[in-house]
Amino acid sequence: MALLACLAVAAAPLWPAAAGLAAAFVRVVLPIEQTMLLVVPALAACAAVGWWRGGRLVLLLAWAALAVWVVAAPLPAQAGSYPTLARGWALLVAAAFGIVGVVAPGRAFFPRALSALGLAFGVALAALLAADRDPGRLARVMAAEHGRRVEASLAAWRRHAEADGWQRIAARSPELAERAEATVSALRALPPVSAMLTPALAALEALAALALAWSLYHRLSRARLGPPLGALRQFRFNDQLVWGVVAGAAMLLVPSLAPLRVVGANLLAFFGALYALRGLGVLRWWAPERWAALAALGVALLLPVLGVALLAATLGVVALLLGLGDTWQDWRNRPPRPTA
Numbered sequence: 001m002a003l004l005a006c007l008a009v010a011a012a013p014l015w016p017a018a019a020g021l022a023a024a025f026v027r028v029v030l031p032i033e034q035t036m037l038l039v040v041p042a043l044a045a046c047a048a049v050g051w052w053r054g055g056r057l058v059l060l061l062a063w064a065a066l067a068v069w070v071v072a073a074p075l076p077a078q079a080g081s082y083p084t085l086a087r088g089w090a091l092l093v094a095a096a097f098g099i100v101g102v103v104a105p106g107r108a109f110f111p112r113a114l115s116a117l118g119l120a121f122g123v124a125l126a127a128l129l130a131a132d133r134d135p136g137r138l139a140r141v142m143a144a145e146h147g148r149r150v151e152a153s154l155a156a157w158r159r160h161a162e163a164d165g166w167q168r169i170a171a172r173s174p175e176l177a178e179r180a181e182a183t184v185s186a187l188r189a190l191p192p193v194s195a196m197l198t199p200a201l202a203a204l205e206a207l208a209a210l211a212l213a214w215s216l217y218h219r220l221s222r223a224r225l226g227p228p229l230g231a232l233r234q235f236r237f238n239d240q241l242v243w244g245v246v247a248g249a250a251m252l253l254v255p256s257l258a259p260l261r262v263v264g265a266n267l268l269a270f271f272g273a274l275y276a277l278r279g280l281g282v283l284r285w286w287a288p289e290r291w292a293a294l295a296a297l298g299v300a301l302l303l304p305v306l307g308v309a310l311l312a313a314t315l316g317v318v319a320l321l322l323g324l325g326d327t328w329q330d331w332r333n334r335p336p337r338p339t340a
Contacts, residue, residue: 024153028146028190031202037090038206040070042213045098046225052102055223067094082145085138089124093206096120101225108227110237113210117203143195150187157184196262200269235281237274239327244271276316279323285332 032038044067047060071091075083097116104112128135160166161180170177194201215229244267251257251264326332 024150024157024187025190027149027153028187028194029201030205031142031194031198032086032089032205033149034075034086035205035209036070037086038093038209039213039216041067041090041094042097042210043067043217045094045101046213046217047221048098049101049105049225050217050221050223053105053223053225055221059221076148080144081141085141089120089202089206092120092123093117093210096123097210106226109211109214109229112226113207113214114237116210117206120206121199121203138198139195142198143191146191146194150191154184154187197266197269200266200273203270204273231284232277232281233284233332235278236326236332237278241271241274242324242327245275245324248272272320275323275327276319277323278326279319279321282322282326282331283319 027033040063044060044063047055047063051057051060071087075086093116096119097113100107100112100116100119104115161170211229214225218224218228248264248267248269248271251260252268257264
């Protein structure tokens with residue numbers, strides 16, 4: 001399922017015109033639109049570590065060859081400096097993941113992936129400082145790239161909106177048409193925001209790609225690199241990461257730290273997303289299978305009423321609060337209440 005989702009995201013530019021708004025949102029949220037550019041080199045890094053630990057050489061050679069082909073594949077011609085940036089980040093993340101795997105074998109996936117992301121960001125920052133490059137150029141490149149993607153998807157949506165089928169739907173349901181127009185306006189305003197949050201979004205996307213590569217590798221190879229990925233209901237991490245949320249909030253809210261607000265926004269976005277995922281794990285722990293199915297049905301019924309943005313924001317806030325609360329309450333390890 002994760003692989004199918006990855007392929008669907010990578011194919012967002014080819015989605016039908018009726019899904020133009022959804023495609024525009026997906027394309028503006030992901031810094032690296034070509035998700036296989038992250039997954040395949042990460043798989044090659046896993047195969048390299050597996051070979052180092054006694055795995056098959058042929059698997060390493062196969063994934064290395066496929067990684068070279070994916071990295072060398074042409075990217076959109078009108079993307080400016082984006083292809084170089086995307087390829088460099090993909091190779092940096094894969095190399096860092098491989099190095100951490102060799103230096104610290106046997107570690108679980110999540111601390112290994114966080115260490116790799118920290119190493120990748122450290123090397124990237126050192127390279128920027130050594131080359132005396134303006135870090136703001138990254139935001140400008142990504143803002144231009146996201147703007148290009150949004151306009152391409154919205155052009156497909158406009159063609160759909162001008163068709164007779166949508167005109168009849170809009171005539172029967174003016175509220176739906178107004179909501180679509182509001183979504184178009186919101187999507188056009190997103191590129192500068194997503195460009196500012198590129199470090200956090202790139203880290204989250206890389207974390208998801210590494211998780212997919214880790215899972216696929218252990219299905220294809222007998223050489224174990226560490227324990228397999230656990231279920232969402234078991235997802236937790238070191239409670240000290242809460243200081244990332246605290247530091248990000250402080251940089252955003254304390255006036256004397258105003259020059260660091262962009263850094264704070266990225267810290268808050270990255271660690272907030274991790275804690276929201278932890279909160280979803282708490283919810284999944286509380287909900288048996290039948291209640292989870294009912295909850296999914298309830299979300300589907302609320303979707304036309306609240307809209308995607310409001311519903312996602314509500315669920316995100318609830319999950320974030322639960323994840324932060326789990327740092328102190330540790331709900332999944334609390335002893336059961338005594339019964340009479």
